[in-house]
Amino acid sequence: MKVNLKNNGYFVCVGYPLEEIGRKLSDKKFGKKVLVLTDKNVSTFYGKKVVQSLKKLGKKEVVLFEINPGEESKTFENTYKIICECFDFKMERIDTVLTLGGGVVSDLGGFVASIYLRGINFVACPTSLLAQVDASVGGKTGVDLPWGKNLVGSFYQPAFVYIDIKTLDTLPEREIKQGIAEVIKHGMIKSKNLIDFLEKFDFEKVKKKYRYIVEENVKIKGEVVEKDEKEKGLREILNFGHTFGHAVEITYLPKYTHGEAVALGMVGETFLSWKLGICKKETLDRLIKILKKYNLPYNVKEVKIRKVLSLMKYDKKVRQGKLRFVFPERIGKVKRGIEVTPGSILKK
Ligand SMILES: NC(=O)c1ccc[n+]([C@@H]2O[C@H](COP(=O)([O-])OP(=O)(O)OC[C@H]3O[C@@H](n4cnc5c(N)ncnc54)[C@H](O)[C@@H]3O)[C@@H](O)[C@H]2O)c1
Ligand SMILES: [Zn+2]
Numbered sequence: 001m002k003v004n005l006k007n008n009g010y011f012v013c014v015g016y017p018l019e020e021i022g023r024k025l026s027d028k029k030f031g032k033k034v035l036v037l038t039d040k041n042v043s044t045f046y047g048k049k050v051v052q053s054l055k056k057l058g059k060k061e062v063v064l065f066e067i068n069p070g071e072e073s074k075t076f077e078n079t080y081k082i083i084c085e086c087f088d089f090k091m092e093r094i095d096t097v098l099t100l101g102g103g104v105v106s107d108l109g110g111f112v113a114s115i116y117l118r119g120i121n122f123v124a125c126p127t128s129l130l131a132q133v134d135a136s137v138g139g140k141t142g143v144d145l146p147w148g149k150n151l152v153g154s155f156y157q158p159a160f161v162y163i164d165i166k167t168l169d170t171l172p173e174r175e176i177k178q179g180i181a182e183v184i185k186h187g188m189i190k191s192k193n194l195i196d197f198l199e200k201f202d203f204e205k206v207k208k209k210y211r212y213i214v215e216e217n218v219k220i221k222g223e224v225v226e227k228d229e230k231e232k233g234l235r236e237i238l239n240f241g242h243t244f245g246h247a248v249e250i251t252y253l254p255k256y257t258h259g260e261a262v263a264l265g266m267v268g269e270t271f272l273s274w275k276l277g278i279c280k281k282e283t284l285d286r287l288i289k290i291l292k293k294y295n296l297p298y299n300v301k302e303v304k305i306r307k308v309l310s311l312m313k314y315d316k317k318v319r320q321g322k323l324r325f326v327f328p329e330r331i332g333k334v335k336r337g338i339e340v341t342p343g344s345i346l347k348k
Helices: 018-024 040-056 076-088 103-118 129-135 165-170 173-190 192-200 203-227 234-239 242-251 258-275 281-293 305-312 342-347
Strands: 010-014 033-039 061-067 096-101 121-126 140-145 148-155 160-163 323-330 333-340
Touching: 010 203, 018 040, 018 121, 018 160, 033 040, 033 076, 033 103, 040 061, 040 096, 040 165, 061 076, 061 103, 076 103, 076 140, 096 103, 103 121, 103 129, 103 140, 103 148, 121 129, 129 165, 129 173, 129 203, 148 242, 165 203, 173 192, 173 203, 173 234, 173 258, 173 281, 173 323, 173 333, 192 203, 192 281, 203 234, 234 242, 234 323, 234 333, 242 258, 242 305, 242 323, 258 281, 258 323, 281 323, 305 342, 333 342
Parallel strands: 010 160, 033 061, 033 096, 096 121, 121 160
Antiparallel strands: 140 148, 323 333
């Protein structure tokens, strides 16, 4: 599938075996050297496979760089360490950083690729459901600061994205669920069909439909990014559930995964949407029902709203002290750029 961008469009290859990745990189335009960035979990399953393929089929010199798994690794410190490794490995601009793992690895590795030598080749090989349906498309890269997530970063598109659906077989159940949260988000903003589909199936059946899910989500996200690569307008809709969700995630680290926090964020934002008369109660009820079905958190009473609000003000979308939200109008349709003051949220 192609993501058509003005200058730097690229392919998302869905359903290719990891063992073959070296072949895809065998072209001279990917340089002689590849730094594979992965985390220690993913490395135990797939590190060797990818390195061997790059050496054998791609004829590359390869360095494997492993970080600790988890959001705590998405830091400036690790950015610097990886850059030092690139330098020691004498990587040139034509060489490639390949990320093998979830969204943490692709955000961090993409960021390094975008700033080392002012930008070297970047290939993403997402292995978590969340990264396959969301993080790997759209070119947002970056790291966290103590005050909030993704506060430093860049827009940097990969040369291509390579997805082996089979990697999801080793993904722990909680991680699959958080991927489903982003799938629900895509359904809520743009595809009633996807919501109908998730309602029709259950968790076990959905596992047999990964290919459909990944392709459908890459398509939805790709279409939005094609229209607004740098988030000047429309792309904001992808942040549904995230203004609230990011603040929950950071406030309670490491209690909620990103997807779990987004699930709570979607409920919080849909609740506000209903209270402001933008959507009907029915939309909120349907969202909650589907989150329950996939065993995702939905009870916003679990979070201390004042604490979460105090972190929301660091959100990147804050304008002149007002929080900007994306609110559902109905399933599959949202309204963006709605400004709400923190004080008025407390009253709802
Ligand atoms: N750039 C974007 O557009 C974008 C979009 C959404 C999310 N994100 C970012 O993505 C991150 C969350 O991504 P994530 O949920 O993939 O987190 P993650 O990278 O931490 O991966 C989740 C866990 O799953 C493990 N894992 C991954 N693939 C596996 C596999 N195939 N088998 C076994 N274990 C595996 C990892 O080791 C990790 O423990 C957040 O930092 C979020 O901000 C970015
Ligand atoms: Zn997200």
